[in-house]
Amino acid sequence: MDRETEDLEISQLAFDERGLVPVIVQQYDTLEVLMLAWMDQEAIRRTLETGRAWYWSRSRQMYWMKGESSGNIQEVMQLRYDCDGDTLLLSVDQKGPACHTSHRTCFYRTLLPGKVPSTSSRTAATGDMPLS
Amino acid sequence: MDRETEDLEISQLAFDERGLVPVIVQQYDTLEVLMLAWMDQEAIRRTLETGRAWYWSRSRQMYWMKGESSGNIQEVMQLRYDCDGDTLLLSVDQKGPACHTSHRTCFYRTLLPGKVPSTSSRTAATGDMPLS
Numbered sequence: 001m002d003r004e005t006e007d008l009e010i011s012q013l014a015f016d017e018r019g020l021v022p023v024i025v026q027q028y029d030t031l032e033v034l035m036l037a038w039m040d041q042e043a044i045r046r047t048l049e050t051g052r053a054w055y056w057s058r059s060r061q062m063y064w065m066k067g068e069s070s071g072n073i074q075e076v077m078q079l080r081y082d083c084d085g086d087t088l089l090l091s092v093d094q095k096g097p098a099c100h101t102s103h104r105t106c107f108y109r110t111l112l113p114g115k116v117p118s119t120s121s122r123t124a125a126t127g128d129m130p131l132s
Numbered sequence: 133m134d135r136e137t138e139d140l141e142i143s144q145l146a147f148d149e150r151g152l153v154p155v156i157v158q159q160y161d162t163l164e165v166l167m168l169a170w171m172d173q174e175a176i177r178r179t180l181e182t183g184r185a186w187y188w189s190r191s192r193q194m195y196w197m198k199g200e201s202s203g204n205i206q207e208v209m210q211l212r213y214d215c216d217g218d219t220l221l222l223s224v225d226q227k228g229p230a231c232h233t234s235h236r237t238c239f240y241r242t243l244l245p246g247k248v249p250s251t252s253s254r255t256a257a258t259g260d261m262p263l264s
Contacts, residue, residue: 009243010243022154022168024156024165024168026165030163031162031163031164031165032163033156033158033163033165033221035214036154036156036214036219044243048243078242079242079243080239080240080241080242080243081239081241081242081243082167082168082231082238082239083231083232083233083235083238083240084238087168087238087239088243089165089239099214099215100215101215103215106214106215106216106219107212107213107214107219107221108212108215109212109213110210110211110212110213111141111142111176111180111211111212111213111220
């Protein structure tokens with residue numbers, strides 16, 4: 001593992017005024033979006049070094065490893081960053097449910113009832129979405 | 133469209149100290165994660181009413197409709213919110229590239245080189261990821 005390259009990349013990220021970046025967490029094979037959490041430089045280093053997802057809890061003001069109490073860990077598959085360097089996309093293999101409500105994904109509720117496209121893509125739109 | 137229900141849901145979201153929530157934007161059929169942006173209550177209302185994605189620009193301090201200058205609009209398919217009500221997941225049909233760099237997704241760079249799983253899921257991990 002090339003630490004210099006990693007450190008260079010990590011330091012180049014655009015952390016916010018709290019030293020954090022939002023992290024979108026996606027199941028690597030189904031591509032379902034599971035949750036959003038936050039990392040600082042240390043959480044990123046722990047995640048890369050351990051192969052398990054580590055985050056910074058804004059409410060508890062502490063590091064936490066996803067699944068450390070529930071056992072529902074996230075095995076790291078890939079970590080990408082966006083054009084502005086201020087958001088991460090973490091591909092994981094999620095063991096068990098990602099959400100503390102026991103839903104597979106934290107995004108299990110809809111604000112706008114599903115808008116059905118007027119074309120034949122209806123099946124894809126309604127069939128592929130992880131509506132748990 | 134049931135505005136009372138929508139208003140109720142919108143007001144129940146957990147906006148941050150700036151009145152914003154992060155919005156994960158995902159292509160509705162391929163499930164590729166395209167970008168992350170921010171909405172306030174007004175941007176959510178504009179998005180639901182117009183069927184086009186509207187965001188709040190933190191740098192320019194103004195509303196912007198995705199694609200208003202480029203033509204690369206986002207047709208809204210579904211809007212979900214997470215267990216804490218502090219993050220949105222917007223399913224869209226993205227016209228053209230989502231990123232201002234002309235990449236399809238803003239997440240075109242990898243921080244950690246792809247970690248190849250030790251099982252037969254290698255094909256899925258390397259073949260399904262939008263490595264542009």
